Amino acid sequence: MVPSRDEREAAALFAERYGRPGSDATRDLERLVIGSDFGANGYTTMAQADLLVERLDLAEGKRLLDVGSGRGWPGLYLAKKSGCGVVVTDLPEEAMRTAAHRAGSEGFSDRAHMVVASARRLPFGTATFNAIVHTDVLC
Amino acid sequence: MASNRDQADLLAAAGFAEVEEADFTGEFLETALRWLRFSRELEPALRASLGDDVADQQLADRTEMVTAIEEGLLKRSLLVAAARPRK
Numbered sequence: 001m002v003p004s005r006d007e008r009e010a011a012a013l014f015a016e017r018y019g020r021p022g023s024d025a026t027r028d029l030e031r032l033v034i035g036s037d038f039g040a041n042g043y044t045t046m047a048q049a050d051l052l053v054e055r056l057d058l059a060e061g062k063r064l065l066d067v068g069s070g071r072g073w074p075g076l077y078l079a080k081k082s083g084c085g086v087v088v089t090d091l092p093e094e095a096m097r098t099a100a101h102r103a104g105s106e107g108f109s110d111r112a113h114m115v116v117a118s119a120r121r122l123p124f125g126t127a128t129f130n131a132i133v134h135t136d137v138l139c
Numbered sequence: 140m141a142s143n144r145d146q147a148d149l150l151a152a153a154g155f156a157e158v159e160e161a162d163f164t165g166e167f168l169e170t171a172l173r174w175l176r177f178s179r180e181l182e183p184a185l186r187a188s189l190g191d192d193v194a195d196q197q198l199a200d201r202t203e204m205v206t207a208i209e210e211g212l213l214k215r216s217l218l219v220a221a222a223r224p225r226k
C-alpha cells in the first residue's frame with residue numbers, strides 16, 4: 001500500500017532526527033529530564049514507564065508491542081525491566097537499527113525484535129501480543 | 140488522524156473495553172518545563188553538538204510546548220484499556 005502524505009512526512013522528519021548521532025550533551029539532557037538514555041525527546045518519564053510495567057502486567061513470557069518507539073524508548077526499557085518479549089516498530093529504518101543495536105549490547109536481542117512498519121498497517125495477526133503501548137505518537 | 144472525539148471514546152469505538160483514563164497533564168507540564176530549563180542550562184554544549192539551527196529550533200519548540208500546555212491547548216492522559224474477550 002502506498003504511504004500517505006502524513007506517513008511520508010513523519011518518516012522524513014524523524015529519519016532526519018534519528019540520523020543525527022547522539023552526543024554527551026543530548027544524553028545528559030535526556031537523563032536529566034526524563035531519566036532515559038535512548039535518544040528520546042518526548043514526555044514519557046522513567047517513572048511513567050515503570051507504571052506501564054505494572055499496569056500492563058508485563059513479565060517474562062508475555063509479548064509486548066511498542067508502536068512508534070523511535071530508538072526504543074520505552075519498549076526496550078519495558079522489556080529489559082520486566083523480562084517480557086518485545087517488538088518495537090517505527091517508520092525510519094535508522095531508528096530500528098539503533099534499537100537493534102541497543103538490545104544487542106544489553107544482551108536481550110533474543111527477545112527484542114524491530115519492525116519498520118506504519119501504525120496504520122501493522123503486519124501482525126490478531127492476538128499476537130499481550131500488551132500494546134504507544135507513547136507520544138500521533139498518526 | 141484527526142478527530143474531535145476524545146481518545147477514551149475512540150478506544151471504546153475500536154472495540155476496547157474497561158477504558159480507564161488518568162490525567163497526566165500536570166506531569167506533562169513539569170516535564171516540558173524540565174526540557175526547557177535543562178536545555179537552557181546545557182545550551183553551550185547542545186549548540187556545540189547540534190549546531191545553532193537545530194538548537195534554536197529545539198528551544199523554540201520547547202518554549203511553544205510549555206505555552207500550549209499552560210494555555211490549556213494540550214493535555215496528556217494515560218489510557219489503559221483491555222481487548223474485549225473474543226467469542
Ligand SMILES: C[S@@+](CC[C@H](N)C(=O)[O-])C[C@H]1O[C@@H](n2cnc3c(N)ncnc32)[C@H](O)[C@@H]1O
Binds near residue numbers: 010092137
Ligand atoms: C515523538 S516520537 C515518540 C517516540 C517514543 N515513543 C517516545 O515516547 O519517546 C514519535 C514517533 O512516532 C513515529 N511515528 C509517527 N507516525 C507514525 C506512523 N504512522 N507509524 C509508526 N510510527 C510513527 C515517529 O517516527 C516517531 O519515532
